[in-house]
Amino acid sequence: GENVEQHPSTLSVxxxxxxxxxxxxxxxxxxxxxxxxxxxxxxxxxxxxxxSNVGEKxxxxxxxxxxxxxKHFSLHITETQPEDSAVYFCAGNAGGTSYGKLTFGxxxxxxxxx
Amino acid sequence: xxxxxxxxSRDICQRGTSLTIQCQVDSQVTMMFWYRQQPGQxxxxxxxxxxxxxxxxxxxxxxDKFPISRPNLTFSTLTVSNLSPEDSSIYLCSxxxxxxxxxxxGPGTRLTVL
Numbered sequence: 001g002e003n004v005e006q007h008p009s010t011l012s013v014x015x016x017x018x019x020x021x022x023x024x025x026x027x028x029x030x031x032x033x034x035x036x037x038x039x040x041x042x043x044x045x046x047x048x049x050x051x052s053n054v055g056e057k058x059x060x061x062x063x064x065x066x067x068x069x070x071k072h073f074s075l076h077i078t079e080t081q082p083e084d085s086a087v088y089f090c091a092g093n094a095g096g097t098s099y100g101k102l103t104f105g106x107x108x109x110x111x112x113x114x
Numbered sequence: 115x116x117x118x119x120x121x122x123s124r125d126i127c128q129r130g131t132s133l134t135i136q137c138q139v140d141s142q143v144t145m146m147f148w149y150r151q152q153p154g155q156x157x158x159x160x161x162x163x164x165x166x167x168x169x170x171x172x173x174x175x176x177x178d179k180f181p182i183s184r185p186n187l188t189f190s191t192l193t194v195s196n197l198s199p200e201d202s203s204i205y206l207c208s209x210x211x212x213x214x215x216x217x218x219x220g221p222g223t224r225l226t227v228l
Contacts, residue, residue: 032215043206043219044157051215089156093215100145100210102217104157 002027002094006105014113019080021108023090024072032093033073034102035064039086047088048075080112116141116209118220126226127197134193135223137207142187145210148180151222152203160205163190197227 003026013019025033031052036044050057050064050073057064061080066073077084087109091102117140127133137146146163160180162170169182184190194201207220 034215034217036219043221046216046218049216100147100215100217101159101162103159107156 002030002092002103004090004092004103004105006090006108008108009106010109010111012111012113013080015080015082017080019075019077019084019110019112021075021088021090021110022072023074023092023105024070025092025103026071027092027094028068028071030092030094033064033066034091035075036089036091036104037086038089038107044089077110080110082112082114085110085112115216115218116143116211118207118209118218120207120220120223122223123221124224124226126228128228129197129199131197132193132195133197133223133225134191135205135207137190137192137220139188139209142212143209144187144212146184146190147208147210147217148182148190148192149206149208149219150203151206157206160192163192163207194225197225199227201225202227 006023034049035047037047038044048062048064050066061078063076087107089107090105094101119138121136148160149157151157159172160175163182163184165184181193204222204224206222208217210217
């Protein structure tokens with residue numbers, strides 16, 4: 001089945017800096033890659049997603065890039081703010097089907113220092 | 115996006131008992147899932163709740179321990195049976211937006227087993 005590896009496990013940046021989180025996946029048939037943000041005690045919230053027919057997607061300060069050949073995708077947050085501090089999870093859909101099963105990475109704890 | 119509620123939000127249970135968690139969605143959805151999130155860990159898929167048929171369990175999860183019901187397209191229950199302290203986790207239901215790959219999570223149920 002799908003295996004998703006996420007790095008780094010922790011990331012500490014100064015306010016205003018950029019943050020990059022990287023994920024690799026194993027199943028070349030996977031075609032959907034969401035990113036979730038989870039604040040302490042809250043549910044995971046979808047912040048951005050990308051499909052395999054697109055190489056990059058942006059939404060204000062957040063962008064995701066996908067390299068299908070290398071089977072990796074990354075989350076980029078620019079101009080970080082303290083409220084960006086949270087745990088971020090990447091995911092990939094298993095088997096590349098539309099069945100909907102997601103496999104999650106291990107998570108990255110992002111801390112943005114004021 | 116679908117509005118998802120879960121009950122209870124938290125519970126403390128004794129070893130050997132069972133807890134049933136309810137998940138209610140404000141619209142009909144085809145795909146519903148149950149995840150477990152152990153303390154400080156990522157999200158692990160327990161099973162897919164299928165309407166009108168038996169749930170589909172992931173490797174390492176069995177029906178006797180995690181029976182699931184899905185009587186209609188807006189409701190599902192997960193029971194965690196014969197509780198042990200190792201079952202202390204957050205349990206989240208998730209739904210896949212009909213016609214898209216997007217998945218949304220419920221608020222979660224925090225279970226503590228003494």
